[in-house]
Every structure is written in C-alpha cells, then in structure tokens.
C-alpha cells in the first residue's frame with residue numbers, strides 16, 4: 001500500500017517530534033514512510049471498536065445486508081459486530097510472535113496492569129512498554145494494510161466503500177448538472193421548487 005499525507009495527517013499525533021504532526025517521515029533511506037504515531041492511532045481506534053463490539057449486549061446485535069463483491073444485484077448478509085471481533089482476534093494472533101501475543105492477551109484482553117504483566121512475563125518495566133509500543137505499531141500497520149479487506153478504516157469495514165458508482169437518474173427537466181470531479185462524470189441533483 002502506498003501511504004499519502006491524506007491517509008496520515010488526521011491520525012498523526014500533533015505533538016509528535018518525529019513527524020511534526022504530519023504522519024509522514026522523510027527518511028534518508030527508503031524515502032517517505034508513515035510515522036509510528038499513525039500506526040499507534042490506528043491500533044487504538046481499532047481496539048476501542050473491538051471493546052465496543054465485545055461489550056455490546058447480545059440482544060443489540062443485528063444482521064446487515066450488503067452487496068456481494070461479485071457485483072450485480074446479489075445481496076448477502078452478515079453479523080458485522082461478531083465478524084469484526086473474530087477478524088480482530090485472528091489477525092492479531094497471526095501478526096504477533098508468541099511473546100507479544102502473551103503480552104497482548106494479558107494486557108489488552110484480560111486487562112492486567114503493567115506490573116502484573118511484567119511479573120508474569122519475567123521482564124522489567126522498560127521492556128514491557130517497549131513491547132507495548134512495538135505491538136501497537138505492528139498491529140496498526142497490519143489492520144490498515146490487510147488485503148483484500150482491511151480492518152481499518154472502521155466505517156469501510158462496517159458499511160463498505162462509500163464511493164457510489166451507480167449513475168443517478170432523475171427527470172432532466174428538474175435538474176441542473178454539477179461536476180463530480182472524483183468520479184469524473186456528470187451527476188444530476190434535483191432542484192427544490194418553491195411551493
């Protein structure tokens with residue numbers, strides 16, 4: 001995936017000393033790359049959504065209808081909350097090494113504080129927090145770059161891509177054309193007539 005400023009600037013930490021709040025670091029070797037503060041932000045947002053899905057009452061779960069990737073008029077259904085929980089856990093387990101996954105389980109799934117985790121894992125405070133930052137960066141990048149369907153952005157996971165490729169057709173007599181630059185085509189917008 002090719003990262004651009006529009007992918008990173010809203011996620012970057014405003015006070016980040018590495019990227020200056022832009023989310024892109026211009027490294028000598030390898031060219032511009034996303035800053036780690038962006039990956040950590042992606043992790044925090046995805047983890048917050050995971051917690052929200054887990055804590056939601058089962059009676060609030062709902063079935064969602066969505067168009068299939070094959071196109072046409074086919075429609076499939078799914079339980080997005082449960083799918084997100086399963087995807088989040090599976091992707092996380094696949095991405096982390098055994099030590100990191102143990103730390104993730106203790107700290108993020110079981111809610112243990114750093115001192116309990118450090119004692120259980122046999123590491124000191126510095127090693128623990130270094131591992132936490134490393135885990136957040138690894139997972140944030142993976143959630144965003146996952147193919148064919150990424151976990152982040154969250155709204156695209158839950159609602160699909162918002163880009164509309166279906167032409168809007170209404171009576172030409174009631175419309176004025178405007179230019180939709182993103183799709184490079186003309187669409188029609190109805191005029192509201194005074195009563």
Ligand SMILES: [Zn+2]
Pocket residue numbers: 012013016017018019020021022023035036037038
């Ligand atoms: Zn940064």
